[in-house]
Amino acid sequence: MRYSILMLTGLAFLAGLSGFVGLVDPYSIFGRIVHDGLGLPVAYGWNALVGVNESHGWIPVLSKTDILWPPLAAMALAGVYFVVLTVLAWRYGRAYCHTVCPVGTLLGTLSRFSLFRPVIDGSRCIHCGACEKTCRSSCIDVAHGFVDTSRCVDCFDCVAVCPKGALTFSRTLPVKLPEKTLSGEGISRREMLLTTAVAAGTIAAGLARSQTVVPALMGTGKGKKKILPPGAVSADAFAQRCTACHLCVSRCPSGVLVPAVLENGALQMGQPYMDFSKGYCVYNCNFCSQACPAGAIRPLELAVKEKTKIGIARYAQFHCLIARDGIVCGNCARHCPVQAITLVENEDGRSYPHVDGARCIGCGSCEYHCPAKPAAISVSTLPKSS
Template sequence: MSLRHLKPLRVAVAALCLTVLTLAFLGAHLPHPLISLFASLQFVPTLIALATGSLALGAIIILVVTLTAGRIYCSAICPLGILQDAIARITSLFRRKPFFLRYAPAWTKVRHLFFWTTLLTIPLGGAGLAIAWLDPYSTFGRTVSLLIRPLIRFAHNAIVPHAEKAHVTGLYHLDIALAALPLLLGVGAVFLLIVVMASLRGRLYCNTLCPVGTLLGFIASRSWLRLKINADACGKCGECLKSCKAQCIDLKAGTVDASRCVSCYNCLAACDQGAMRLATNWTVSRTTKPSDATQPPDSGRRQFLLTATGGALVTGATLLPDISRADDHEKKHGDGHGKKRKYKNVVTPPIAGDTDTFLAHCTACQLCISSCTTGVLQPAFLQYGPQHLLKPRMDYSKAFCNYTCHRCTEICPTGAIPFLPVPQKQITRIGMAHFNKENCIVSVYHTDCGACSEHCPTKAVHMVPYEGGLVIPEVDKSLCIGCGACEFACPADDKAILVHGAPKEKLARRPSEEKPTAPTVNKDGFPF
């Protein structure tokens, strides 16, 4: 295959990745194996899953591919990187004059600053905040889920009345759930920064602010295959410069900065003289010039490569103690019903472990929130604390957890929400319902209600005799799983039944399945 074909192949793979992940974060009902496949190829989520004992090969595959052929992940798999290419292409259409990027030196100090800031926050307890806001996959997910998805739904809802007038069926009003204003402003500011940097400098964000780009860049600087310039064939026409989105081709020196090159292969397709080539880097070929073979290594770069690689190992090593500490949470913070109980008023998605374990795994990518069939999963503001912004929580004022759905457990790439088959999910307790008789419609207005009992899928909430021949709700805590159907259905202004999080017991009793009894037949042969 000609090297010129590498660019269209890369574009095809990138378009597929961007399309699937964009649709997933928009809430499209794609097959969950398809979503899981592309989510499992994202570096940070699979690195976290791997560091905490899950069989996640995505991070290992990315590291091996990067060490072999450079930053292919950044150009063909990372959705945020692909989005930047799309932004740069779209903004170029609005320029009156042709515009292309020239070679620019690397912002090495800025790269080091953001990389080490991210790395050092992990042992200091800020891993969740740093990883969530700087992981490119999670940044892309938040942008699509929290910004683009509501805009699309606003536009859709604006079209619905006109479609009804034109007798077009199949369109209906969609609910729009907006995150807290500070969260929207934060996500919007990050996205605006990315748009500006991509429009003016291509992949500058990837090569300065993104810690994943920095780590993979320094691994790629020692990759086996890399782009090189054949000085004998190069005519200095500059076509490669016009196509380079990373500003890493230095024609004067005749070199390509492999640490910033994202392996998009645009230069291979643009070079008509055949000067751009893929060459091996670990052995000195016979055609290599002596000056290239004897060039002294950059000791600073080599040292940083070693420390960065060691830093990646530290990342995994420091995550493991966090998980261990989370596993001992019940021993350190009481019995789960006292004042020491954490996250009392926050209900997590269906998880088999405790809340601290869930928060240690989660990168706030919003995939579960976008895929939630009822919309009960919403991004947290300060409910978990400022270090866990945007991580999913149950909001029973908007909806409830569907008893027969386990969508969020199927697609989580980090294992923060572990896979639970439907029968197991149906007895996994994420909260506990608490009934306040003083707020109940039956008690306040002395009239029938029972909405909470009617909606309870396990019949943990059932009706018992009350004054004046009425019946009033009662909670069987052994059956309650905290799905929130009762709280969502309660018509009282001040909810008479609320679901609290962080329950002590994580498994509920499975409700008995009573077989319907045959109706009795009277002497005339009629069952009524």
């Protein structure tokens, strides 16, 4: 099972299907559990502690944090991961690490060639089974005197519990387990792995070359295109590199980066996108580009980020409160960090917003602060020529 998942992960990388990788990658799973699952209760708990602190006047520098609710689907997925991994760890030790996790399988494959490995001395072993019971990686077979080095994490617990000192670490080659035969008309392990690899390769190649399935799954069909964070090269590069670890989401001070459910296609589930109804890209902030470990968002110096154009604001006068209800607003112009929006007086004597496309960087502050529903000003993707 673990080698099949590792092969599927490799094929997904080659085909640019990062959605599958994000489902099994341990670092991405950990990020989602921390941000989407534990972030909300931690924020409420912190605010409660700050409230107690303020009532007693203990530490004056502490302040409450904003409560940002992630999508319910993202919270549910994080909860499922947390429960499943907790049960696996409680009942079966490192079952996820050595059976599902592609990183664990890759490291385990390399550890087969380690210089030092645990070896059972058959002349001393009394087959008490103490080492096998204490091994959280399930890599010791006392009956055959064998230690599976691809699963061993060198915790030395087996060495500590052995009453006869039969377990030692040396450069001696391990004893190979006898081949197990299957009864009936079964297939060998090699045949099973070969069949799995061929089937996975066929599916991946078919998806990669499909002109109808992939656009639907990747969210590249019709509809509003997503705005990429500053530092992202292109939509395709972002989708292929992002592992949905949510480090950028957790660092975003305004909450504009939110995990996608199906907004951008099934294969980009969990990958963040900019939702300007939740927040806006803070002008003097480059946290997301500094936090991304996968290269989906390139690191940008603050001075470069402040000049990076990620979109352009579009004004729809018929939605504006000035035209619709005669209410003098100007919120968009007041909150524009680069003064790309000015109020220009019209023939009717009212002042309407005007967007200077050359100055606008597409930060979304205007859309976020617009009180009209739907917003009279919104950010669109840049033309290809830009």
